[in-house]
Amino acid sequence: MNILGISAYYHDAAAAILVDGKLIAAAQEERFSRKKHDARFPVNAIRYCLKEAGLDMSMVDQVAFYDKPFLKFERLLETYYNFAPRGLISFVTAIPVWVNEKLFLKRNIRKGLKEIGEYDARSLPLFFPEHHLSHAASAFYPSPFQEAVIVTVDGVGEWATASVCTGKGNSIRILKELRFPHSVGLLYSAFTYFLGFRVNSGEYKMMGLAPYGHPRSQRVEEFVRVIGQELVKVGEDGSIWLNQKYFRYATGLRMINHRRWKKLFGIPRRREEEEIRQVHCDLALAIQRVTEQIMMKMVTHAKDCAESEKQAVNLCLAGGVALNCVANGKIKASGLFRNIFVQPAAGDAGGALGAALAVHHIYHENERRVKASEMTENSGCMNGSGNEVNRQDAMQGAFLGPSYPAEAIREVLAKFNGVAGEIPDFNVLGKETARLIADGHVVGWFQGRLEFGPRALGNRSILADARNPEMQKKLNLKVKYREGFRPFAPAVRMEDVADYFEFDDASPYMLMVAPVLAKRRRDLPDNYYELPHMERLYVPRSDLPAITHIDFSARLQTVHRETNPRFWQLIGDFKELTGCGVLINTSFNVRGEPVVCSPEDAYRCFMRTEMDYLVMGSFLCKKQDQPPWNEKGWRQKIGKD
Numbered sequence: 001m002n003i004l005g006i007s008a009y010y011h012d013a014a015a016a017i018l019v020d021g022k023l024i025a026a027a028q029e030e031r032f033s034r035k036k037h038d039a040r041f042p043v044n045a046i047r048y049c050l051k052e053a054g055l056d057m058s059m060v061d062q063v064a065f066y067d068k069p070f071l072k073f074e075r076l077l078e079t080y081y082n083f084a085p086r087g088l089i090s091f092v093t094a095i096p097v098w099v100n101e102k103l104f105l106k107r108n109i110r111k112g113l114k115e116i117g118e119y120d121a122r123s124l125p126l127f128f129p130e131h132h133l134s135h136a137a138s139a140f141y142p143s144p145f146q147e148a149v150i151v152t153v154d155g156v157g158e159w160a161t162a163s164v165c166t167g168k169g170n171s172i173r174i175l176k177e178l179r180f181p182h183s184v185g186l187l188y189s190a191f192t193y194f195l196g197f198r199v200n201s202g203e204y205k206m207m208g209l210a211p212y213g214h215p216r217s218q219r220v221e222e223f224v225r226v227i228g229q230e231l232v233k234v235g236e237d238g239s240i241w242l243n244q245k246y247f248r249y250a251t252g253l254r255m256i257n258h259r260r261w262k263k264l265f266g267i268p269r270r271r272e273e274e275e276i277r278q279v280h281c282d283l284a285l286a287i288q289r290v291t292e293q294i295m296m297k298m299v300t301h302a303k304d305c306a307e308s309e310k311q312a313v314n315l316c317l318a319g320g321v322a323l324n325c326v327a328n329g330k331i332k333a334s335g336l337f338r339n340i341f342v343q344p345a346a347g348d349a350g351g352a353l354g355a356a357l358a359v360h361h362i363y364h365e366n367e368r369r370v371k372a373s374e375m376t377e378n379s380g381c382m383n384g385s386g387n388e389v390n391r392q393d394a395m396q397g398a399f400l401g402p403s404y405p406a407e408a409i410r411e412v413l414a415k416f417n418g419v420a421g422e423i424p425d426f427n428v429l430g431k432e433t434a435r436l437i438a439d440g441h442v443v444g445w446f447q448g449r450l451e452f453g454p455r456a457l458g459n460r461s462i463l464a465d466a467r468n469p470e471m472q473k474k475l476n477l478k479v480k481y482r483e484g485f486r487p488f489a490p491a492v493r494m495e496d497v498a499d500y501f502e503f504d505d506a507s508p509y510m511l512m513v514a515p516v517l518a519k520r521r522r523d524l525p526d527n528y529y530e531l532p533h534m535e536r537l538y539v540p541r542s543d544l545p546a547i548t549h550i551d552f553s554a555r556l557q558t559v560h561r562e563t564n565p566r567f568w569q570l571i572g573d574f575k576e577l578t579g580c581g582v583l584i585n586t587s588f589n590v591r592g593e594p595v596v597c598s599p600e601d602a603y604r605c606f607m608r609t610e611m612d613y614l615v616m617g618s619f620l621c622k623k624q625d626q627p628p629w630n631e632k633g634w635r636q637k638i639g640k641d
Contacts, residue, residue, distance in 0.1 A: 005356030131157025138354030213285025238298025397563030401450025
């Protein structure tokens with residue numbers, strides 16, 4: 001049975017293919033189209049998935065779409081009716097789009113599939129699992145747990161904005177839902193918008209900005225109080241009620257009522273690219289704290305809903321809010337659950353996979369084959385007890401996208417007259433790359449299969465030395481071309497993680513924040529919190545200054561030999577050379593651009609930036625040896641994130 005999963009038409013369109021229940025491939029459309037968060041029907045991603053599986057369209061048995069369009073349309077109509085006469089302009093604007101894209105979704109899906117190849121539409125059934133069921137399936141079915149509680153949190157699906165479920169074997173039971181317009185994701189996005197970042201992409205920035213807030217500031221405490229008193233009421237079970245007089249997302253073309261928010265917080269909305277002030281940092285910290293409180297209440301309630309002891313110790317998370325790695329880290333540190341699995345493509349892209357898995361397991365009632373065994377080295381997920389567990393999940397390290405042979409790399413180098421040396425022996429190549437990084441160079445690293453989800457995990461990465469105090473600034477301003485306050489993640493081999501971080505478990509998908517070990521920290525000056533926030537950034541805080549965030553935290557990736565042997569070996573080579581087992585790992589792209597997919601994408605990004613070296617497969621390129629790159633206006637074409 002070949003099941004194709006699809007998500008599209010909102011943001012982060014994607015495709016995934018299952019063959020007899022096994023996940024063969026998954027990818028986002030943006031990686032091929034080069035349009036960030038591309039929402040269009042994922043023609044290129046589907047073509048890739050079919051090719052990887054050795055299939056054509058005529059061999060696909062079923063197609064699963066990640067939500068129910070008619071329920072969404074019902075929500076749209078009912079919302080406008082309930083809020084009338086507000087939102088008339090928005091209603092008139094939205095209806096033609098909905099009629100074309102949503103009400104005729106079956107027609108549009110079949111039309112899109114026809115672009116890929118011929119098939120018999122009469123014998124190809126389409127399935128439409130609910131949005132949050134797709135999220136829940138994407139988290140539970142690939143997890144290493146026979147039983148678990150499942151929490152999904154995002155902006156909105158059809159009606160649901162969050163759900164609490166239980167999973168056992170091949171079944172998922174939805175117990176509770178939070179319904180629109182009350183939404184944790186939309187609350188967080190409203191602050192993202194108010195602080196001058198873009199909704200559905202700038203939430204990462206706000207999360208990175210929050211630690212610049214003064215942790216003991218009365219203003220932060222006052223902001224938290226005002227949010228809880230005026231904007232959101234939080235129940236003990238994590239349910240929330242949003243005061244709609246402050247919001248406009250239900251009926252308008254904006255997220256918030258600007259006038260009311262200005263009066264509430266004493267500042268106007270920050271314009272994009274306007275200077276970030278301390279008050280913005282404090283407000284970001286306040287909403288991050290509120291979000292963490294809501295999530296903690298929600299997962300605590302989910303644990304109370306567990307029907308068995310096995311469910312009560314295992315937690316699965318998905319939905320866009322599950323990408324808030326700070327909140328995830330707080331949940332893990334609480335010890336509430338022994339084991340936590342977060343779907344690496346937790347947002348809408350992962351819905352494509354979840355929809356296909358829901359059809360396979362729920363509709364067809366196929367049993368799960370969980371890769372669970374008692375305890376070997378290198379866990380695939382977090383274990384709050386501190387005991388090492390081998391629970392290999394089914395995500396294959398999230399390396400589910402395309403790979404490229406040496407010949408494809410040679411063709412790209414020939415196309416651009418690129419100069420490269422070939423080092424076929426990876427033992428030699430790894431040691432040479434480690435030496436270059438240790439010497440202070442920035443290296444583009446292109447290996448194996450592309451990652452599925454928002455994080456680069458060691459196959460489409462930019463790598464650098466975490467010990468270098470200048471590297472955070474260099475990477476942001478001269479390589480990534482992004483805001484200087486944004487932090488970088490450390491990559492460390494699983495067996496070494498406890499030597500550097502207050503974290504004794506696995507975080508393979510860069511979805512947990514953990515503190516840097518106290519013994520590695522440096523004392524802060526007495527006036528530290530009185531310094532302007534960008535000056536605080538450049539005060540050395542540990543012996544790993546380039547990855548130690550302003551609050552001594554780091555967004556951690558543990559690297560596992562089983563899922564990425566080359567990256568694991570490279571980090572080992574660097575440790576052998578320097579005594580340090582940590583590298584900076586950031587995504588191979590610039591601001592506003594999707595992570596690179598192909599060798600041509602990688603070479604272009606390498607030449608456009610101040611990266612020093614590029615390693616593609618067994619080929620090593622030195623920037624100084626390359627012909628001049630005369631491309632103009634490329635940053636304007638890419639746009640902002």
